[in-house]
Amino acid sequence: MKLEELRLKLNSLSIYKKVLDDKLLNGIYVFIERLFTDNVDLNTFARYYNSIYYDISTLIGKRTLREYIENLIITDENPFSLACESTEYDRIDSMLLKAASNDLRTIKQLTCISSEIFKEYALKNICNLDFEIETVKDFPDWDFDTCNEIKEEQLNEPIKEVLYRKDDWGNLTRELWEFYRANGTGIFSKFRAFVWERDDNGGRLKGVDSPDPVLLSDFIGYEEQRAEIIRNTEQFLDGYSANNILLYGDRGTGKSSTVKALVNEYYKRGLRIVEVPKNYLIDFPKILTQLKDRKQKFIIFIDDLAFEDAEENYTCLKAVLEGGIQARPDNVVIYATSNRRHLIKEKFSDRLGLHSGNADDEIRSQDTIQEKLSLADRFGIIIVFSSPDKQDFIKIVEGLAEKRGISYDKEKLEREALKWEMWYNGRSPRTARQFVDWLEANKSVVCN
Structure with a gap:
């Protein structure tokens, strides 16, 4: 393919045109445009x-450009991929399918472009002197058409294997529909976990x-x-109404890890997790707007939840949990963890107000107390994680040791584990794991 033809095709992209926003592909596109619009020396x-060679070396690494572009395609959010996510294939507009098909053929051709056509252009149109010709010939080469070198273990997704095996990507709109339908589009097909971050535009979801x-x-x-928790989550994934959950209890008991493990267990069924820092709860309406029309199911995860008396963020959470104007979408549940049963700190002065003679105190102090106690009750399910007793702590230690393949004398293991929890952080699953981490390098301490 000549550069003139490739330039026309790239300028003709309509559905997948955002792939040219990628740093590497944009560099190639801008380079070609400069060659035909400016007097390039x-x-x-x-x-x-x-610069393109540098980007190839740093961005692609051990992959081929073909694999690099495949990832751009399957994660691109565009009118076609969004239609695939929500519409049966036979009901997608025929012109949209045709436009997507044409774009896919063009993008496939881009994967086969090599450095030679750029060198040939320079040798024919720019170089005049012998040293210029020799310099261009010595530029580092890249060969984009190295797809035959791809390793089988890199084909870890069916859609990637289809793209790898087929030369005419224009005939793969149905296969891509199947992928988008099952996995979603954009960042939701690329990531399973997200955090909400503030930026100049107010906030965004950042993939982890x-x-x-x-x-x-x-x-x-x-x-x-x-x-x-698993029952509620599976009910949620099966399309039934599910409860918001508050996990509260002692530190180190696995509350947060339990929530994080859910997405690793169920992400192939469309589960995603969005962690929202407590200070950003005021952004709940923006977050829900980005999630509500998606095919995936989302756990909004709030870790270590507790509010000071003067904080107003809790009113935003309370409104979402129950009673707000903007209803919680059916594809969203809220799972929160806390070390406190009552999420808003209550002071003795609040109760003194019930019988205070101070004219500045609230008349209906009991209402304020009930307001503070009611937030936790708005979670449909409350799960308690208490510190384990001695017997349960030893069971956790023994189980972890067996999972790691550590052979041990039961009495020695118990003695050393109890010493560890006294010296360090007390009895908890986290302390048990820390002890076993240490034990792996010191197995002789508990050997038979």
């Missing part, structure tokens, strides 16, 4: 050419590249508590 050519890998099978103890 050899220094400018060299700067653009080698490496979420906590904890699994439900990693836990020992608290089986009844987790069973109730």
Whole structure:
């Protein structure tokens, strides 16, 4: 393919045009445009050419450009992918399908472009002197058409294998529909976990590249508590009404890890998790707006929830839990953790107000007290995670040691584990895990 033809095709992209916003592809596109719209000298050519080579080296790494672009396609949010997420294939507008098909063919051609056509252009149109010709010939080469070198283990998703096996991507609109239908579009197909961040536009969902890998099978103890959380989550995924959940109790008992493990267990069924810092609860309406029309199911996760007396953020949470003008969407539940049963701190002065003679005190102080106590009650399910007793603590330690393949003398293990919890953070699953982490490097202490 010649650069003139590729330029026309890239300028003709309509549905997948946002892939050209990618840093690498945008660099290639801008380079081609400059070659045909400006009087480019050899220094400018060299700067653009080698900037692209640098981006290839840093952004693609061990992947091929073909695989790199495949990821852009399956995570792109556009009119076609959004239609696939919510519409049966046979009901998608035929012109939209045709536009997507044309764009996919163009993008596939982009994966096969090599550095040679740029060098040939420079040698023919820019270079005049011998040293210029030799310099261009010595520029580092890249070959985008290296798809045959891809390793089989990299084809870890069916859609990637389809894109890898097929040369005509224009005929893959149905296969992409199946992918978008099952996995969603944009960042929701790329990530399973998100955090809400404030930015200049008010706030955004940021995907988490490496979420906590904890699994439900990693836990020992608290089986009844987790069973109730799992039941509610599966009910939610099955399309039934589900309750918001408050997990409260002692530190280190696995409340937060339990919530994080849910998305690792059920993300293939469309479950996603969005962590919202307590200070950003006022952004709830914006967050719900971004989630409400999505195919996926979302757990909004609020960790370590507690409010000071003067805070107003709790009114935003209370409105979402129950009674707000903007109803909680059917695809959203709220799971929160706290070390406190009563989420808003109550002072003795609040109760003194019931019998105070101070003219500045509230007349209906009992109403204020009930207001503070009512927030936790707005969660449909409240799960208690208390610190384990001695027997349960030892069971957790033994179970973790067995999972790690550590052989031990029962009496020695118990003695050392109890010493550890006295020296450090008290009895909790977290302390048990920390002890076993230490034990892996000091197995002789508890050997038979």
